[in-house]
Amino acid sequence: MIKVTIDDKRLEVEPGTTIMAAAEKAGIFIPRLCSHELLEPYGACRVCSVEIEQNGRTKVVTSCNYPIRSELTVRTNSERATKTRSMVLEMMLARWPKVKVVKDMAAHEGITQARFSHPLVDNNENACILCGRCVNICRNGVRQNVLSFEGRGSSRQVSMPYQQVPAECVGCGACEWICPTGAIKMIDDPNGSADWDRIRRAGMVVTRELILFDDDQCQMRRKGTSNLVDVMNDYDLLPVHNYRFGSHPDAKFVQSEVFASKFVTNGLPDGCALGCDMACAHAADDFELQTGPDKGKRVIVDGPEYETVGGSTNMGIFDPRWILEMNYYCDNYGIDTISFCTLMAFVMECYENGILDKEKTGGLELNFGAKDAAMEVLHQMARGEGFGLVAGQGIRRMKKKFAEEYGADPKFLQDIGMEAKGLEYSEYVTKESLAQQGGYGIALKGAQHDEAWLIFMDMVNKQIPSFEDKAEALHYFPMWRTWFGLNGLCKLPWNDIEPEDNAQEKEPHKVPKHTQAYCDFFAGVTGREVSADDLITMSERVYNFQRIFNLKMGFGTREHDAIPYRSVGPVTEEEYLSRQDRYDEQLKELEGDSVAGMSTAEKLQMLRKHREDRYAKLLDAVYLRRGWTSNGIPRIETAKKLGIDKVDGLVELLKEHGAH
Template sequence: MAQINLKEIKCVPYQPVEVHQGYTDHSLHINVSNNKIKICDIEEKIKQKFIGGKGYDLWLMWHAVSGTTRWDDPENAICIASGPLGGVPGYPGGGKSIVTTISPLTGAPIDSNVGGYFGPYKKFAGFDVIQLEGRAEQDTVILIDGIENTIKLFHAESIPGDAYELSSALTHHFDEKKPGNVSVVTAGPGAENTYFGCLNFSWWDAGRKRVRYKQAGRGGIGTVFANKKIKAVVARYGTISMKNNQPADPEALKTVTRAYAKEITTLDPKQNRMALVGTTHLVPIMNDHDCLPVHNFKFGSHPEGKVIGEETYEHLFDKGFDGCWKGCAVACSHGVKDFSPLTGPYKAQKVFVDGPEYETVAGCGSNLGIFDAHTIIEINFYCDAYGLDTISVGTSIAFVMECFESGQITLDHTGGMDLSFGNRFNALELVHQMAQGKGFGTIVGKGVRRMKEIFVRDFGADPDFLQDIGMESKGLEFSEYMTKESLAQQGGYGLALKGPQHDEAWLIFLDMVHNFMPTFENKAEALHWFPMLRTWFGLCGLCKLPWNDIVPEDNKETAEPAKVIKHVAWYADFFSAVTGRKVGPDDLITMSEAVYNFQRIFNLKMGYGTREHDTVPYRAMGPVTNEEYESRAERYDTQLKETYGMDITAMDTQAKVAALRSKREEQYELLKDAVYTRRGWNSNGIPTVATVKRLGIDFPEVLKVLEANGVV
């Protein structure tokens, strides 16, 4: 066990507030610049309008920052909340935290939904949401102790560097006898040296007697955490039961919890087997439907795709319960036991690896041309240990590899590393360099948007080509789905508030495979309700997977199978049972609309949030190169002839690429128009005054931002 030396610098006792119907109605504010600790009441009107979770985070952040605040300014806040439904044991996916900050990658609010026990422990200790701000002079550890009812700040005088060692050491340090009472949030050295650092949220795996981890990955939240010199935030709490949330209707809560858990344990083995293989079940599905990113999203499938899918990981994952919250029936947080890395500081040691999940397999595997499960697991392990987002790591390295193969960068630029697709050891070397802030990795760690600028300015690369193949939007790297043949998913990425992350709108299957949304209006409607439901999970402290990754057996027979309406009704019952606020399925959409539109206006406040920022690189829409077109020539030729009525007889491949591009870019702009109209936004993508009034978010400061952008 790694040794630590913490010097207590402040201790504030507090009188804990019991949770009532899912809420404590209190927030905790810690400024690490001056070590001030403040506990505040949450107003009833804010509770009613912003619900909890992501809503509370955004409200606190709005008042913490100005329109000119940068990610590394001390006033930039990191806010962590769960929600009124967070912490119900046994309810599938009921242990989530939602983290927000101003992103180093995008300059706008970023949010990440993450498992582990921290969110519930923090709430039961007395706080619906915590806000961290300032910048400490030296490494700081924060303890929220819900057993002894104290908030403590420590200077870390001796502490492990990586997230794995640190989380384990702090868990045992703060409760050696009952490590299950402790959850740790920490980053790692990679977060200090890149723009896409992640946060690891821990829980104690009693069966394996070890600390386990989930990641708040997207947008560089860990980078902000490290910049503030916060080494860890620790929550400590004791026994958990359904009584902790003091639900309004305990019997109704038991009924809906049992029904949902029973359905999942019955149907998951027949459907995606997530309790056995997690999200790796998606790999062969995506590969079969030409949606698995290969070679920087150039292609959508590969003959070797099956060797990095569920059949492989089913044998590699350690057997046992793998829920990242108490009693979650989905239990999809699998890991690999006694894994021996081939490189880096853990070389030849036996370690436990949490993951990989689909995004890591696709991003750090197929998208890099790496079809070796061992390498993917090793990249996964080091990204977690270093505090690096595997999605941004994978998409950034994929961009570098295509730039290398196309001659945009050379060995002179990479420090002599051959970064061709499939070069697995140099991909690992880049991960180590990023974490250490050394070599070519320092450039890769800045993310795709900044790499495009550097490659053009310093290396003479072609700016138009880099713009087409650099898979980022709003500054955030794409998550790992091919969208060329799904206009709805192109919109799901380009119109997402924080950037191209699938958790806001995952429409690719509903659009491409099931053809549930053939018209612009259908797509626009889906791009309204789908993000609203996903937002609602973030307001309440819930996981998104149980909603539509496991579906009722009669779901296809319902009027709107895409919505999985039986589950939506259960979520409404769940909310009503805990909070006493009676809602139906349609109310979940309305509740989310207020927060969703508020976040769009928050983007506007920070200088973003208009039509020009809702773009995607052309590769997300169609083939950039002749090679891409010719790999799917029959498909594209048919579309040009039958969909667009073009005579292509005399066209060479380059002319066909240009013709298809013109049509697809036009379609994307039309989709924007349809979505803006459905959402109640103007043609520039800004919510109208009528919309904010309808939603009850017409606060003076909101109207002021709209007015400054010509909306009155």
């Protein structure tokens, strides 16, 4: 800590603290114009000038960007300091006499009128005072670099290239928001929303946090969702070898920094959503393809997202170039990377277990890690040829084929085939999070985590220990996350960036300040005031309707919420032994010391029974919380409460399935 004296007030500050920050700590106000919490201080306006004394020598410095490195005396009101500030402000007042912020700051120095006239006097009360805040936030905050100064001296002005709005402008409105004079006006909302200002104010909540905190939080702007690769590997959640394991030493070859520093060169938004300054989608430029119809071409690869990398480790592939190539071809063939990776991981496990062989795969050796063969399957899928025709049908149909035609054990295939409702699992290991198992199993569209991602709350934080707690989470989060889909919004700005004080909230996992921003956003668009509870009700209505739609299509009952055992616990002895301490300890807690003398096969069976019972109890609790029957059918009173009971034939359908 360093001792500093400001206007006779003594305090101690961390090395590097600016004089302005230290003065604020001491309760002393220093005038400023270009300074702002979202901007690195740059000392442009010189309105914050103060006099300092160090080692017997004095000088005038700008307080916003002067770091305190050793013992210092600061005088904010010495003759030299006030004279410097007064001169600057009088010049500004002479040029922009009607601008409120200039008048206020000048008044603070006792100046109400300039003693001279200025040749460039501008009587506009919203005149640009060339403070540079807009240029600074665009370049360093939002990182789009659309605005800059042009000209020198009296012709200096803020401008865009060739005076036109360039494609890089995401329309975030940060420049207008940070402008102290109102000189920048966003063009009127072309979509006719009820309150455009309110929408942009809601958006600035997140923009501000991205600028201030993203580099220390998830680095969504620099790395995108692939930041999670490293994290999932650390928490034993990164799928490896068809979800058998949750981490691998070779994960370091595909960690987020590898992509961010070696491959991803395109830091611009990819058009995912104009106006989004999270801009987490990234691209690798000038990437030379090694296989397939575009072999030898240099292309842009849009990605990779976390799931694409996690899917590759799931196949035992840890090669960043292979991942980018697979990402490119999936995109161009119109194939989902998650489904491709998960079904290939299943194929590889079948190959390793002798269910598949070279004869059945058309000569391809499809062991875990067989990257060239896996790429060939992808091309075959797109061409509709060879083994690609089999794999391309997805896990559900492969399970049936392998059992019926290849004589494989259907029970083993069910255990390791990671799909639910016909959709392949996304890339998280769920064995140690019962709530997340439910998140995948009960999800309406199949095994996707986009309804609920509860692993940290459940497995790490231990915040939802009881079945009721988990059921509450599996009510709230699927409803809340459904709301984003209903409104055509992305949910990443909700919780991949968080307010500085979020942890002190009563329910931090809901990110209440952001929930409020979405309420403001909704009201700003529609003109209808809504509460956070109203948003959930909107979703609950649609969610239940979707469940009933599933029912009509033959998918909406308890049996369809079943999940493969691989997502619940260890299927094989090898898996059990790989985390033996963990499983032994859990069994000991449940069954006492009697487990000590048991064989691995016996322990595997005992653990399985316990975990399957637990999943069944979770379904009971979730159905109860949602107002559904024990078969997972919305009760008629639930349909009535949500106002969807008048839909033609809906009540009859529910009754047919035993609802009352």
